[in-house]
Amino acid sequence: xxxxxxxxxxxxxxxxxxxxxxxxxxxxxxxxxxxxxxxxxxxxxxxxxxxxxxxxxxxxxxxxxxxxxxxxxxxxxxxxxxxxxxxxxxxxxxxxxxxxxxxxxxxxxxxxxxxxxxxxxxxxxxxxxxxxxxxxxxxxxxxxxxxxxxxxxxxxxxxxxxxxxxxxxxxxxxxxxxxxxxxxxxxxxxxxxxxxxxxxxxxxxxxxxxxxxxxxxxxxxxxxxxxxxxxxxxxxxxxxxxxxxxxxxxxxxxxxxxxxxxxxxxxxxxxxxxxxxxxxxxxxxxxxxxxxxxxxxxxxxxxxxxxxxxxxxxxxxxxxxxxxxxxxxxxxxxxxxxxxxxxxxxxxxxxxxxxxxxxxxxxxxxxxxxxxxxxxxxxxxxxxxxxxxxxxxxxxxxxxxxxxxxxxxxxxxx
Amino acid sequence: xxxxxxxxxxxxxxxxxxxxxxxxxxxxxxxxxxxxxxxxxxxxxxxxxxxxxxxxxxxxxxxxxxxxxxxxxxxxxxxxxxxxxxxxxxxxxxxxxxxxxxxxxxxxxxxxxxxxxxxxxxxxxxxxxxxxxxxxxxxxxxxxxxxxxxxxxxxxxxxxxxxxxxxxxxxxxxxxxxxxxxxxxxxxxxxxxxxxxxxxxxxxxxxxxxxxxxxxxxxxxxxxxxxxxxxxxxxxxxxxxxxxxxxxxxxxxxxxxxxxxxxxxxxxxxxxxxxxxxxxxxxxxxxxxxxxxxxxxxxxxxxxxxxxxxxxxxxxxxxxxxxxxxxxxxxxxxxxxxxxxxxxxxxxxxxxxxxxxxxxxxxxxxxxxxxxxxxxxxxxxxxxxxxxxxxxxxxxxxxxxxxxxxxxxxxxxxx
Numbered sequence: 086x087x088x089x090x091x092x093x094x095x096x097x098x099x100x101x102x103x104x105x106x107x108x109x110x111x112x113x114x115x116x117x118x119x120x121x122x123x124x125x126x127x128x129x130x131x132x133x134x135x136x137x138x139x140x141x142x143x144x145x146x147x148x149x150x151x152x153x154x155x156x157x158x159x160x161x162x163x164x165x166x167x168x169x170x171x172x173x174x175x176x177x178x179x180x181x182x183x184x185x186x187x188x189x190x191x192x193x194x195x196x197x198x199x200x201x202x203x204x205x206x207x208x209x210x211x212x213x214x215x216x217x218x219x220x221x222x223x224x225x226x227x228x229x230x231x232x233x234x235x236x237x238x239x240x241x242x243x244x245x246x247x248x249x250x251x252x253x254x255x256x257x258x259x260x261x262x263x264x265x266x267x268x269x270x271x272x273x274x275x276x277x278x279x280x281x282x283x284x285x286x287x288x289x290x291x292x293x294x295x296x297x298x299x300x301x302x303x304x305x306x307x308x309x310x311x312x313x314x315x316x317x318x319x320x321x322x323x324x325x326x327x328x329x330x331x332x333x334x335x336x337x338x339x340x341x342x343x344x345x346x347x348x349x350x351x352x353x354x355x356x357x358x359x360x361x362x363x364x365x366x367x368x369x370x371x372x373x374x375x376x377x378x379x380x381x382x383x384x385x386x387x388x389x390x391x392x393x394x395x396x397x398x399x400x401x402x403x404x405x406x407x408x409x410x411x412x413x414x415x416x417x418x419x420x421x422x423x424x425x426x427x428x429x430x431x432x433x434x435x436x437x438x439x440x441x442x443x444x445x446x447x448x449x450x451x452x453x454x455x456x457x458x459x460x461x462x463x464x465x466x467x468x469x470x471x472x473x474x475x476x477x478x479x480x481x482x483x484x485x486x487x488x489x490x491x492x493x494x495x496x497x498x499x
Numbered sequence: 500x501x502x503x504x505x506x507x508x509x510x511x512x513x514x515x516x517x518x519x520x521x522x523x524x525x526x527x528x529x530x531x532x533x534x535x536x537x538x539x540x541x542x543x544x545x546x547x548x549x550x551x552x553x554x555x556x557x558x559x560x561x562x563x564x565x566x567x568x569x570x571x572x573x574x575x576x577x578x579x580x581x582x583x584x585x586x587x588x589x590x591x592x593x594x595x596x597x598x599x600x601x602x603x604x605x606x607x608x609x610x611x612x613x614x615x616x617x618x619x620x621x622x623x624x625x626x627x628x629x630x631x632x633x634x635x636x637x638x639x640x641x642x643x644x645x646x647x648x649x650x651x652x653x654x655x656x657x658x659x660x661x662x663x664x665x666x667x668x669x670x671x672x673x674x675x676x677x678x679x680x681x682x683x684x685x686x687x688x689x690x691x692x693x694x695x696x697x698x699x700x701x702x703x704x705x706x707x708x709x710x711x712x713x714x715x716x717x718x719x720x721x722x723x724x725x726x727x728x729x730x731x732x733x734x735x736x737x738x739x740x741x742x743x744x745x746x747x748x749x750x751x752x753x754x755x756x757x758x759x760x761x762x763x764x765x766x767x768x769x770x771x772x773x774x775x776x777x778x779x780x781x782x783x784x785x786x787x788x789x790x791x792x793x794x795x796x797x798x799x800x801x802x803x804x805x806x807x808x809x810x811x812x813x814x815x816x817x818x819x820x821x822x823x824x825x826x827x828x829x830x831x832x833x834x835x836x837x838x839x840x841x842x843x844x845x846x847x848x849x850x851x852x853x854x855x856x857x858x859x860x861x862x863x864x865x866x867x868x869x870x871x872x873x874x875x876x877x878x879x880x881x882x883x884x885x886x887x888x889x890x891x892x893x894x895x896x897x898x899x900x901x902x903x904x905x906x907x908x909x910x911x912x913x914x
Binding site for chain 1: 619843
């Protein structure tokens with residue numbers, strides 16, 4: 086597979102990583118600023134999210150409304166989000182609009198107005214985000230699982246806590262911005278159709294003067310693993326399970342990924358066949374690898390009506406246990422086929438590639454080519470995966486359930 | 500890109516949009532059947548049948564089907580709407596032959612009675628899942644209110660009662676009439692060899708007997724009646740959810756482009772009038788509007804989600820957005836901006852073979868037409884302010900059906 090990947094580190098520390106996809110008409114950028122919710126002060130949970138909302142309310146020569154209207158006139162599809170480690174601004178567009186969009190996003194992260202008169206509106210937007218979880222029971226279960234399993238600050242929900250966001254002042258927002266938005270540790274990923282030299286010059290022009298800053302440190306962790314039940318009078322019971330795994334940058338990651346694929350990728354995976362197809366216990370069941378730089382997990386989920394919830398949980402735990410006893414080559418072959426075709430299909434989307442190369446840089450400090458990834462996947466064998474599972478079995482240590490009645494689960498010794 | 504078309508002797512249409520630059524091939528069977536083709540005694544059968552299709556054929560067990568789908572590395576799925584049932588897979592070009600073989604076999608499912616009883620539980624779980632999540636059935640209730648007794652007003656999933664009552668014989672009869680080759684198209688987009696596709700279709704689907712499909716599109720014309728209002732209290736919901744529905748252009752109406760542009764100006768999820776008035780200010784979590792088209796009828800659907808205390812005043816604000824559109828129209832500036840937004844979105848999304856599959860297959864099924872990405876973009880670019888204002892005259896947004904679900908028993912502005 087042909088792939089041209091260029092990287093430039095600006096003097097201020099910003100990393101520009103770019104993959105050229107000349108067969109496309111589009112280009113996409115993904116700007117990852119290392120100011121996720123793990124950096125929220127303990128009495129201001131939700132401040133990174135509020136700051137992200139405020140940053141978009143006017144910057145450079147534009148008011149908030151002018152900024153959005155200009156993006157739309159340029160046909161730029163845009164979004165912003167806050168995760169544990171990063172605040173991410175993403176945009177995709179026809180390739181000729183890329184230089185304009187880069188200039189606008191430089192204004193956004195370097196010269197936002199942070200207008201006090203907009204604070205109350207921005208705050209209301211963030212409060213809605215927190216409250217919307219009250220009506221989304223699957224999401225509520227996931228959020229509780231992450232918090233219990235990782236503790237603070239990694240397991241936090243970026244939306245934060247109602248009364249913290251209610252208390253936040255414009256000075257809090259400005260102080261967070263001043264301390265967290267800067268070039269150090271920021272990654273700007275671009276994929277699609279562009280000329281590398283012009284792109285690099287354009288990025289140098291717009292972001293070269295972005296000030297470096299000292300990266301903040303995270304607070305301490307307080308995980309609260311074990312069993313938790315949240316009582317709600319819902320039709321469905323939601324079940325979420327976490328097992329320690331390995332992070333994306335770990336030498337064993339693809340062994341873990343292969344094993345989780347056997348458990349949950351596709352319609353012939355063990356979870357899908359046993360829980361949905363054979364026993365018809367639920368509509369949705371899944372498992373996936375979740376990763377931070379220094380730790381990873383396998384997170385599982387199922388939603389099912391109350392009277393079938395205990396059986397569903399029992400079968401999920403039994404399947405995890407069965408996975409630890411080993412996978413078979415014929416199961417693995419299907420997982421490999423699916424992962425590889427997914428990788429190749431990323432070549433049709435500049436947005437997907439931009440996110441993907443930003444993630445690679447964050448975890449590995451380089452971009453793995455698709456050929457390299459393909460050969461890593463091809464090289465997986467059931468024997469190696471089973472040896473990994475012997476060394477590192479997936480043992481449930483945190484279980485959160487939500488529904489009308491509590492379920493039984495023996496976690497054993499964790 | 501190149502469009503190619505061939506009809507088999509039994510009436511099955513084979514269509515392809517070939518893009519040599521694509522890395523993948525998207526393939527789908529598009530069946531012209533959905534909830535609107537159901538009578539009350541088989542309510543939910545189209546969607547249930549879509550599940551049953553994966554439970555095995557004369558040649559393959561259910562587990563075989565699942566294993567094969569994964570073995571070809573496919574990212575595959577199926578969906579049922581009011582008017583279509585679609586089975587699709589996105590694969591690398593070397594797997595096209597196995598994919599057409601498998602999907603074609605699936606179109607002639609075994610429909611075993613014992614599988615139906617097992618799968619019934621999965622459908623009931625799906626219904627329970629949606630009952631528990633926002634907007635807690637508000638959409639289905641609004642459609643029922645708007646379309647009255649017409650089948651377009653019935654939930655695609657069916658109800659708990661209709662699903663429990665459904666037997667295998669009525670499902671077999673439904674399949675026998677709706678899955679006629681004359682009622683279906685095999686569509687491929689992306690990296691596709693058309694000659695190979697036709698040969699594969701001939702081999703795997705050429706033997707299906709031909710018979711008439713049976714949708715009567717005239718049935719879709721809704722008799723306009725007075726707009727209605729309903730407020731339903733839901734014990735689980737903490738926020739208020741409100742759906743407003745009014746008439747809009749149908750799928751075969753040229754005014755549908757103006758309809759989508761208008762809905763984007765008034766209610767897109769960013770940069771629209773509703774966005775600046777209700778969402779950017781934090782008055783509502785969500786306030787948005789979209790246009791939806793069916794054969795013979797269409798609608799504008801607006802969605803509000805907010806704190807229950809604010810529902811009444813927010814609803815008034817949304818109605819002001821409608822009234823203002825009628826009183827003052829839209830500006831050229833607004834129109835130009837949403838044209839850029841929509842056209843850029845169409846072009847960007849067309850880079851994925853999978854996205855083109857739904858555009859090409861959907862247009863064929865509803866309008867029997869193929870248009871290039873450029874032609875679609877041009878159709879939007881040609882819309883004038885006069886078109887938008889004529890559309891507003893034809894379809895009054897202020898006459899709408901309203902359905903609210905949430906903690907409130909009554910909403911003052913709806914009284």
